[in-house]
Amino acid sequence: MTPAPTPDDLGPLAVKARNQGDARILELSGEISMHAAHGLEQRLADEIAAAPKRLILDLSGLRFVSTIGLGTLVTANLKAKKQRIDLRLCGARDAVANVLAITRLDELFRLCPDVNRALED
Amino acid sequence: MTAQDLFGDGEQFTTMVIENSYAAAKEPERVILERVRQYGYSEDAVFALRLGMEEAMTNAIKHGNKCDPARKVRVHFDITPQRAIVVVADEGPGFCPDEVPDCTAETRISRPDGRGIMLMNAYLDEVAYSKSGNAVRMVKRNT
Numbered sequence: 001m002t003p004a005p006t007p008d009d010l011g012p013l014a015v016k017a018r019n020q021g022d023a024r025i026l027e028l029s030g031e032i033s034m035h036a037a038h039g040l041e042q043r044l045a046d047e048i049a050a051a052p053k054r055l056i057l058d059l060s061g062l063r064f065v066s067t068i069g070l071g072t073l074v075t076a077n078l079k080a081k082k083q084r085i086d087l088r089l090c091g092a093r094d095a096v097a098n099v100l101a102i103t104r105l106d107e108l109f110r111l112c113p114d115v116n117r118a119l120e121d
Numbered sequence: 122m123t124a125q126d127l128f129g130d131g132e133q134f135t136t137m138v139i140e141n142s143y144a145a146a147k148e149p150e151r152v153i154l155e156r157v158r159q160y161g162y163s164e165d166a167v168f169a170l171r172l173g174m175e176e177a178m179t180n181a182i183k184h185g186n187k188c189d190p191a192r193k194v195r196v197h198f199d200i201t202p203q204r205a206i207v208v209v210a211d212e213g214p215g216f217c218p219d220e221v222p223d224c225t226a227e228t229r230i231s232r233p234d235g236r237g238i239m240l241m242n243a244y245l246d247e248v249a250y251s252k253s254g255n256a257v258r259m260v261k262r263n264t
Contacts, residue, residue: 066179075233095164104230
């Protein structure tokens with residue numbers, strides 16, 4: 001078995017977090033490849049466990065997402081729903097937005113064009 | 122191995138045999154993407170090929186080889202300026218792609234898995250499986 005990376009060792013993916021009002025914003029930059037997905041899943045689980053009112057994943061710096069990466073986002077969405085956390089994705093570039101559209105995940109997630117729109121009600 | 126029935130006439134494959142781990146999957150991915158970038162494939166084509174390879178590798182390591190470290194994954198590739206062919210084979214019993222359920226169905230949309238085959242079909246120019254179902258051939262053209 002491949003050892004799982006720790007949340008701080010996400011390889012080609014960087015995660016920067018900040019708070020704005022009631023919202024927790026995570027900027028994801030780089031790639032959610034098979035090598036980064038497990039670490040991100042753990043990181044998102046930790047963020048959801050902290051129970052912010054709204055969790056915004058800013059995807060504007062994301063260049064690539066694999067199917068495992070999509071699964072990580074779907075898992076986070078399920079966990080957030082259970083905790084009644086308003087999870088929103090925003091700023092996806094065309095390449096990533098296309099993947100979400102083809103898999104119809106754009107219907108599952110609340111997608112916003114940018115962080116400012118994601119902060120609105 | 123049964124990948125040979127996915128090799129076409131005149132195609133000349135380089136083969137890499139890797140350990141059954143995500144870490145080991147990095148090297149063939151790196152080599153293949155470096156090659157297609159050298160040939161000037163578009164970023165869209167590189168994205169598509171990478172998406173397909175990640176899915177094929179994940180399927181081979183996790184579903185085909187059942188995360189068994191004693192098993193291997195074989196990656197065969199033939200890259201030209203015109204098209205990239207990648208064949209990924211595992212040592213599992215194989216599967217039938219036609220039996221994989223539609224991941225966009227209402228009952229499955231919120232499941233975390235099962236989107237790979239659909240994305241491979243959407244992004245790659247050709248996707249074919251060996252008769253035994255434990256090897257997949259992917260083609261991406263440099264258009």
